[in-house]
Amino acid sequence: MTLTELRYIVAVARERHFGRAAEACFVSQPTLSVAVKKLEDELDVKIFERGGAEVAVTPLGEEIVRQAQVVLDQAAAIKEIAKRGKDPLAGPLRLGVIYTVAPYLLPELVKHAIEQLPQMPLMLHENFTVKLLEMLRTGELDCAIMAEPFPDTGLAIAPLYDEPFVVAVPRTHPLARRDRITPEEIKSETMLLLGTGHCFRDHVLQVCPEFARLSNNAEGIRKSFEGSSLETIKHMVASGMGITVVPQMSVPKEPQPHVAYVPFASPPPSRRVVLAWRRSFTRYEAIAALRNCVYACDLPGVTRLTE
Template identity: 80%
Template structure:
């Protein structure tokens, strides 16, 4: 039994496909298949059920894959310990971030990280919350910046900031002249939402639960639209298609002359908590602290920093 074979079975369990797993491991499919068959023969167990289009993990195989992942992490930890003895911040840090935070935090965060810890380059992955949590669990990521809540998988969590939501309306809309707007007033508006999979969509539906029904004849709802990104939805707002709710950091610093007006909520203002999460077995504590410091060095207009 080798670490390479363990990496192969973890990859197959993750990809549910031998070909994709081989690509992820940078080997040919026959090489991967032979290695896994050899491991199954050595353990005298069947790890995978081979289907026509997808591979599934057997019940016993799931337990073995979990242990294999743990062994891989522990082996990597040995290298981390050795590096920490020389420079605890030496080496890349694999950082995940959700779509509704990445475009607004990463440019400044990366610049500060380069200035503060040039020996620790960031390897970035932007994705949905569920995918990032899964990548943390399997060791594909070291840490991730996400918004609570997300599935409890035993991750270590450090709060970064609380971010208020704000309403985006066309410049010509009657609400654009208001100093603040109540959440109940949005029931009468055409709401533009992010597509399924975005956690911020769920946050908006908590503020405006009526839109969860997606029914054209539901009381107070005319129609709702979905977009693939906040920036796409902002363009739809600018064209007069409706209104939306966005996180504070997505609001441009200079809104003069734009076609979208951003109006605060009346109290209580809805917010989301943004956190940094990592596996409890991850040993580069100094790297986590350095990343938090780089986040706090960012301007972060309009949010409440959480340093506890």
């Protein structure tokens, strides 16, 4: 049994005619017919019913043809793997991104990737850090953009940028008139946080650990909004429900009518955003190219890390 013979039976099943199948395979009809008969003899089954204007596929032949197509697809996939080995930038790159980075980085990152790496489309997946780490481990993702710290899983890591945090407050709030805010000054405020599972929630609690202690009390943090996004939390700030802490890149470029964004006093709390991948992943050139696309993005207010 050869791939050529499998290709012939798929063609005959598609064309329902030996002559047209031979033309589609660029061989003579006798060559194709002999090869199909040889395969039937080897398998000791009849794949096609011959006679009449059209060739019919037997019920067992239908199953064989379907499996032949699977084999041909897998053989083609092997060629694609070999092709990517010769050109690491050829073929999709499966990229995971945490929820609090994706909405602010991906629009421009995808634009640069399309311009610079048209042969390497990005297959994107948003999720929590713990889920992205699991998908990296199982090979469902090639790489992921996450914020440190996260458990040491033996991944290779390239730092992308350090991103400071800022405070989002209602425009009518007294803090909206400040040039800078210290962590001490927000301890008495009602703090709105992302739900459990978001690493950014943990980052904010590192800035103001007392909110974790007060999370179930009437004072301080009123409620943890499970599954909420940063944009939803901002809307809640706009409605006057409290204040929140957000990463710099989530700050809108234009002033907002109901929310003011006030920087922290120096040195501001921040997070380090990194690109991580399995050490066994062989397409390092693809990783380097993706990193360059990130650096090509406009990253207002962050410190790029190029080492």
